[in-house]
Amino acid sequence: MNGFYSLWTAPSAAEAGKGFAMADHDLVCLLLSVACWERYNGKSRLYADEAATKYFLERDLDRIFSRGLEALSVPKGIDPKVFWAAGKLCALSMEDLPSAMIDTDLIVWQGIGKQLKGTSLAVIHREELNPEIYPDPGLFRMAKGYHFPKSWDFNIRPANTALLFMRDEVLRDAYVSESLRFMQNCEEHEDMLCPMVFAEQRILPMVAGSLGINTFAFCERIEHLREQKMFTHLWGHKNVFKYNRDEQKAFVRRCMLRMRRDFPEMYERAAALAELREYTC
Amino acid sequence: MKEEEKVARRFDWLDRAEAETVPAYDKRINELSAFHAGYAFLTRENYCEEFSAFAVYVLWNGECNKKLTPPLPSGGFMMHCGRDEAEELLALGHGLPIFIKLYSKLGMLHAEELAVADGERIYDLYFNGCECITPQGLCFSDRKDPSGPAEEEKRRSSGPLRGSYFSGSFFRGRSSYPGGSFFHRAYPGSSYPGGSYRTALSAGSYVTGSYVTGSFSGYGGTYVSYGGSYQAQGGSYRAGGLSGSYLSWLFGGGSYRYLYGAGSGFSGIFGGSYFAGSFRFGRWIFGSFSQGSYLGYQSYGSFHRSSFFTGSYYAGSYQRGSFTRGGFSEPLQESELLPYPEENFYNAGPSVFGVRRLSWELGYGLDLI
Numbered sequence: 276m277n278g279f280y281s282l283w284t285a286p287s288a289a290e291a292g293k294g295f296a297m298a299d300h301d302l303v304c305l306l307l308s309v310a311c312w313e314r315y316n317g318k319s320r321l322y323a324d325e326a327a328t329k330y331f332l333e334r335d336l337d338r339i340f341s342r343g344l345e346a347l348s349v350p351k352g353i354d355p356k357v358f359w360a361a362g363k364l365c366a367l368s369m370e371d372l373p374s375a376m377i378d379t380d381l382i383v384w385q386g387i388g389k390q391l392k393g394t395s396l397a398v399i400h401r402e403e404l405n406p407e408i409y410p411d412p413g414l415f416r417m418a419k420g421y422h423f424p425k426s427w428d429f430n431i432r433p434a435n436t437a438l439l440f441m442r443d444e445v446l447r448d449a450y451v452s453e454s455l456r457f458m459q460n461c462e463e464h465e466d467m468l469c470p471m472v473f474a475e476q477r478i479l480p481m482v483a484g485s486l487g488i489n490t491f492a493f494c495e496r497i498e499h500l501r502e503q504k505m506f507t508h509l510w511g512h513k514n515v516f517k518y519n520r521d522e523q524k525a526f527v528r529r530c531m532l533r534m535r536r537d538f539p540e541m542y543e544r545a546a547a548l549a550e551l552r553e554y555t556c
Numbered sequence: 557m558k559e560e561e562k563v564a565r566r567f568d569w570l571d572r573a574e575a576e577t578v579p580a581y582d583k584r585i586n587e588l589s590a591f592h593a594g595y596a597f598l599t600r601e602n603y604c605e606e607f608s609a610f611a612v613y614v615l616w617n618g619e620c621n622k623k624l625t626p627p628l629p630s631g632g633f634m635m636h637c638g639r640d641e642a643e644e645l646l647a648l649g650h651g652l653p654i655f656i657k658l659y660s661k662l663g664m665l666h667a668e669e670l671a672v673a674d675g676e677r678i679y680d681l682y683f684n685g686c687e688c689i690t691p692q693g694l695c696f697s698d699r700k701d702p703s704g705p706a707e708e709e710k711r712r713s714s715g716p717l718r719g720s721y722f723s724g725s726f727f728r729g730r731s732s733y734p735g736g737s738f739f740h741r742a743y744p745g746s747s748y749p750g751g752s753y754r755t756a757l758s759a760g761s762y763v764t765g766s767y768v769t770g771s772f773s774g775y776g777g778t779y780v781s782y783g784g785s786y787q788a789q790g791g792s793y794r795a796g797g798l799s800g801s802y803l804s805w806l807f808g809g810g811s812y813r814y815l816y817g818a819g820s821g822f823s824g825i826f827g828g829s830y831f832a833g834s835f836r837f838g839r840w841i842f843g844s845f846s847q848g849s850y851l852g853y854q855s856y857g858s859f860h861r862s863s864f865f866t867g868s869y870y871a872g873s874y875q876r877g878s879f880t881r882g883g884f885s886e887p888l889q890e891s892e893l894l895p896y897p898e899e900n901f902y903n904a905g906p907s908v909f910g911v912r913r914l915s916w917e918l919g920y921g922l923d924l925i
Contacts (some may be wrong), residue, residue, distance in 0.1 A: 296625075296664070307925070384924055458753055500920040511685065512919030518633075518683035520659070520668045529925045549662055 276317040276388050276440075277374040280305070280340075281347055282327035283362025285355035291462035295326040300516040300523050301380065303530040306545050308382045309339050310538040315386045320346040334548055339541065345369065350455065357467055358458045360475050363436070368451040373442040375421055380509035381437045387505070390493070391440050395415055396483050399438040399506060400494035400504070402476065409433055409477055410469055421460035424453070426485035433476040434490050438509050443488065450482045527554045567620045570658075578663040585660035593620045596635070596672045596681065598642075598670035599691045609636045610645075612672065612681060614654060625664045631688035635672050636681040647675060654681060661899030687840065 284295040297305070312319050320342035323331060328344055331337045337344045347369075353361045367376055377383065381399070383408075391397050402408070413422060441447050454474045463470045480490045494500050509516070516523040531554045532544040546555045572581040594616040602611040612633040621627045637645065645652070657669040669683035 382921070382924075384921075436861070488731070503921070504924060505630070505921075507921035507924050508919055509922070510919045512922065515683060515685055518628055518667070520666065526925075533925050553661070 276391070277320070277340075277342065277371070278312050278316060278318070278319040278377050279322060279366060279374055280309070280379050281322040281362045282364035282379065283324055283347060283349055283359075283365075284326040285324070285349065285357070285362075286359035288326070288355075295330055297330070297550075298513075298517060298523075299527050299550060299554070300509070300513065300530075302548070302550060303527050303534075303545060303554070304382065304507075305379045306336075306339065307530050307534055307538070308377065308379065308542055310534065310541040311382050311384055312377060313339075313341060316383065316388065316537070318342045318347060319377075320370075322347065322362070322369065325508070326361070328374055336544065339544065350459065352457070353458045354464060357461070357463055357465075358471050358474060361455070361458055364451050364454050364475065367439070367441070372444055372447060373440065375453055376436065376439040378437040378442075378508070379428075380513060382507040383438065383505065384507065385505050387440075387493075391491075394440065394491045395443045395488050396446060396479075397438075397440040397491040397493070398434040398436055398479070399492070399508070400435050400500060401490075401492045401495055402433045402435055402497060404430075404432060408469065408472060408532055412473060412477075415473070416462040418460040418462055421456075424485065426428050427478075427481040428484050429481070431480045431484050433472065434480045434492065435511070436475055436479065438493070438506070439479075439483060443486075446483055446486055449486065450479050453482055454478050524554070527551070528556065532556055567617070567623065570620065570623050572663060581663055582660040585658050585665065588658060589657040590657040590669070590671065592653045593617050593656040594654040596633075596654050597646050597651050597691045599689065600646055602691075603642050603646075605639065607636070608638050608642075609633075609634050610642065611686045613688050613691050614681075615651065616654075620656075623665050624658075624667055628667055628683075630688075632685045633670070633688070634682050634683050634684050634686050635681045637679060641677070648674070706773045 279528055287295060303326065309319055313503055318341040321327075321331065321337075321340045322345045324347045328337075331344065345366075349355075349361050349365050355361070363376060363378075370376070375387075412429065455479065457474045458470075461470050461474075483490050493505065494503060499508075516526055531542065531545060531551065534545055535556060545551045570579070570585070576584070594614050597613040598610045599613070599617065602613065603609070604611070611631070612635050614628070614630050614633055616628055616630070619657050652674050655673060656667055659666055659668040672679045672681050852921050
């Protein structure tokens with residue numbers, strides 16, 4: 276099964292005011308993720324904007340993706356500070372289906388093809404309609420003239436898209452189109468979570484529902500994430516690694532050890548990188 | 557003025573010089589000792605009895621923080637201390653200095669370790685994403701720095717500054733011009749006239765500076781009275797190949813104790829004299845200002861008598877500290893780092909520090925690696 280990753284660097288450039296560079300934990304996690312996907316599931320590709328492409332080519336890392344790199348662009352008018360995951364949706368719009376969209380901080384430790392047989396839409400897990408994360412959409416500041424489609428059922432639980440499998444192009448096109456429309460009409464500039472997760476994770480199952488497509492989730496309840504053995508997702512823990520060097524070092528070392536044991540070719544690539552040399556084992 | 561600018565110092569010595577290669581820069585930074593880079597504010601609402609920890613609100617020196625990749629946030633940091641200590645810290649009623657140990661990789665600055673200091677007590681400060689209630693009522697005096705070359709006039713404050721923190725920057729004149737900043741803490745009951753000062757260290761050099769009080773007292777500075785003819789003190793500095801930073805405590809009698817000493821690239825004596833830091837943190841003696849930077853245990857005899865910096869010393873033990881490579885040695889009392897509140901995983905029930913953001917977002921499956 277094909278999979279793809281995406282890297283849109285505008286959000287990090289906007290935040291830091293500096294050139295693009297991957298943090299050690301992000302880089303090693305991506306390498307491990309690609310290694311696992313290529314072994315257990317299929318071929319992978321990276322959609323990358325200019326800065327990310329340059330970063331990967333400079334490090335000879337384009338070769339880790341057996342389907343190579345593709346250029347990524349995001350429409351103007353989308354605020355990268357607020358809609359930091361817009362690049363994922365643009366990548367999805369370009370990908371041939373069926374395919375799985377994988378977050379760069381997600382590792383899939385097993386083959387998932389069997390579970391997806393006959394499925395049009397699968398996500399890693401569902402989420403609850405926590406009003407702090409998913410407020411009433413009527414509270415979003417939207418451009419004049421924007422309306423939410425009447426076919427949407429706002430009672431449907433959101434779907435986390437750290438892993439998103441799609442088979443249906445009609446669904447894909449409708450989802451991407453509605454998400455981008457929301458992002459381009461949203462006039463929020465300060466909230467850096469709620470509008471984004473609405474666009475990416477709440478719209479998806481509502482669009483699917485309006486098309487009569489069921490959303491399969493590997494974990495229906497978020498509590499099940501602790502017991503499962505299929506996925507590693509850094510998620511918000513990235514922030515701990517960002518600001519806690521001890522935790523970061525420990526994590527990167529563990530990843531390097533795991534790569535050396537199970538994915539020696541990828542380990543060699545990682546060990547050759549200046550960024551990861553201090554973690555070689 | 558932005559809040560971050562109110563505690564600004566001059567940190568351009570953190571920048572890579574034009575002629576400095578990236579490896580040389582990395583080495584210089586990695587050999588720096590920790591230095592004062594912000595203030596920690598502790599409040600009762602942010603103390604958790606269960607974990608014996610404060611969620612710490614941090615005000616970073618903006619100039620320094622923006623050089624980091626990434627810049628550090630104001631919240632999400634935790635520091636452990638028991639109830640009794642917590643009460644003592646809360647009773648202080650002002651911010652505590654935070655020290656940062658930097659590391660540089662491929663020319664980019666990062667925070668390696670952090671600690672909060674209260675005199676002889678040092679507390680690990682680490683990020684775990686805990687939520688922190690922003691304290692109300694923080695106030696700062698206006699910042700003032702010399703606008704140009706070292707001031708020629710000796711200035712004194714109008715009176716003693718008691719129980720207040722103040723920091724400043726200074727230049728050493730004539731033979732070399734380190735820029736620097738330092739931090740003094742005047743203990744209650746002592747009297748130290750303030751004002752930016754110019755102090756003769758030798759016939760050809762002097763220290764001048766201007767000061768900004770740390771939190772809560774008025775503008776002023778310190779005239780440093782020295783117990784000996786060659787005594788002086790400094791903060792972060794850059795002179796020839798020597799740069800670094802340190803803090804000092806000024807106690808009655810003019811003896812000095814330094815929190816950290818730093819030096820990187822110091823190649824020995826210049827101008828017939830050199831900075832030798834004899835200082836005490838906690839009750840250990842630390843020496844610094846030599847090649848590379850280090851904090852280690854030094855006997856009294858190894859300090860150079862002809863140094864500019866002398867002080868009284870004694871050895872002993874100290875409480876926690878977690879810096880390495882020029883920082884503290886191992887803490888006496890280990891404290892288990894709190895990753896994130898377990899009970900928050902299911903978002904059930906009240907959470908530490910009133911965390912509302914769902915902590916299960918902190919990741920899953922990390923044990924599978």
